[in-house]
Amino acid sequence: MKKTIFRALLTGVAFVIVYYGAQILGGMYMTEHYVPDIMEQYASVDYLQKNVTAGWVDNTPIWAWLQVLPVMLVGVAAYYLVRLLKRKISK
Numbered sequence: 001m002k003k004t005i006f007r008a009l010l011t012g013v014a015f016v017i018v019y020y021g022a023q024i025l026g027g028m029y030m031t032e033h034y035v036p037d038i039m040e041q042y043a044s045v046d047y048l049q050k051n052v053t054a055g056w057v058d059n060t061p062i063w064a065w066l067q068v069l070p071v072m073l074v075g076v077a078a079y080y081l082v083r084l085l086k087r088k089i090s091k
Contacts, residue, residue, distance in 0.1 A: 015075030
């Protein structure tokens with residue numbers, strides 16, 4: 001039982017690592033391919049000043065965990081689903 005829970009948690013951690021790796025690579029790609037256009041920047045600033053509200057800002061560490069937790073739970077669920085399918089196929 002301990003071994004199964006440990007493997008499920010490792011799978012969840014692997015999902016989190018892959019998720020953040022994809023986020024980093026996507027950010028790097030967008031940074032490399034961004035071409036600033038001075039004419040459109042004025043329209044963007046005008047839109048931001050007139051149409052976007054300030055919103056709610058909270059920089060507590062709980063938000064980082066609320067982002068990691070669903071990805072980790074998907075990894076744990078995927079582990080148990082694969083394990084269940086293996087068991088059904090082997091019967």
